[in-house]
Amino acid sequence: MALLRRRRVRLRPAPDRRQRQVITPEGVPLPFTIGARGARAAALIIDYVLIVAAMAGLTYLVASLANAVHIKADERNPVGQALVVFWIVIMFLFRHIWFLYFELGPRGATPGKRVVGLRVAARDGGRLTTEAVVARNFLRDIELTLPMIFISTTLAMGEDASFAGWAGTAWFLIFVLFPFCNRDALRAGDVVAGTWVVEAGRDRLKAALSTGAGAQGHSTLTQTRYEFGEAELSVYGEYELQVLERVLRDDNAEAMADVAQAICTKIGWTNGRGDERAFLEAYYTQLRARLERGMRFGRRKADKHS
Incomplete structure (x- = not known):
């Protein structure tokens, strides 16, 4: 057979x-x-x-x-x-x-x-x-x-x-x-x-930020607490915030690594590999809070070229 x-x-x-x-x-x-x-x-x-x-x-x-x-x-x-x-x-x-x-x-x-x-x-x-x-x-x-x-x-x-x-x-x-x-x-x-x-990838970013430690500026990987001053946050505006939001929403590791490197180069930081998500969540949260405070007082920056 x-x-x-x-x-x-x-x-x-x-x-x-x-x-x-x-x-x-x-x-x-x-x-x-x-x-x-x-x-x-x-x-x-x-x-x-x-x-x-x-x-x-x-x-x-x-x-x-x-x-x-x-x-x-x-x-x-x-x-x-x-x-x-x-x-x-x-x-x-x-x-x-x-x-x-x-x-x-x-x-x-x-x-x-x-x-x-x-x-x-x-x-x-x-x-x-x-x-x-x-x-x-x-x-x-x-x-x-x-x-x-x-x-x-x-x-x-x-x-x-x-x-x-x-x-x-x-x-x-x-x-x-x-x-x-x-x-x-x-x-x-x-x-x-x-x-x-x-x-638009609805609700994924909100869920990630509400549960991720990076939203509060703390990394569970390196135990680093990311806190940015006025000088580090003032280099970016609303457009960059929207780009960062899309990167976090899509949750693409390669894109997050590239964006984290670009931000670190711009603000003069050195960030370890593998911790990009926590770094970006912290930067996004603090940049958004800064821009919202600025708009309440009539200051509006569309992007870094404004």
Whole structure:
């Protein structure tokens, strides 16, 4: 009887095609995971639902106030006409302000992105600038808003505008399908602004800092207590704090070693190998506390070049 020998096949985990790495201005390699296209679509839908709800609430409030003071929006009432114009302008700006306000914040994410665990980042590893956020969000009008208005207008006009309707649909599909035509899932606004949407790694940093001894400045490996003075903390600002936060969140040993070495070189310290996590947690916690104190008194440093 022939014996059948089974070969053991070692299965290697498939590489994550969404993994990327950029080099920060400090020369530190920083890993990222590109946000999934479905997650980005879900974030946009959540944001638009919240925007519509907020706009409806604001409209109801304005209408109630106008009714309370007996202001009517008709041709014979200039005050009412001015109120209508004011409302149209506010509604037009509200959608843009929503995205700009949240993406320029410290999290770099709108409420929709935060729900699905995404954030906006600069593709060159640098600081996310106001110009980039403005560009990527105003391009959304060309990508989505204008073709939707074009299509709805042509549908209202009936069969006489059938060609225009098809043209508007093609316009809409080109930009909607654009993220599927590149490996980084970039929309046209991302290409122009030099940004991408990446996974934010929710709650892992908070858990690590709440349980790690390094958050209190004490190393369990070397029994060293890391305490930094004003001179050591003043060399870095908000951008470096965000980079350090991403490094701690990703928990990549090689990246943490590179960042710890860069910080030690900058502040004139000598740190032992193998203790990078505790060192970085202590520096992150104390730098964040310093920046928060500074912002309370009106002092704000965006990065080391400011």
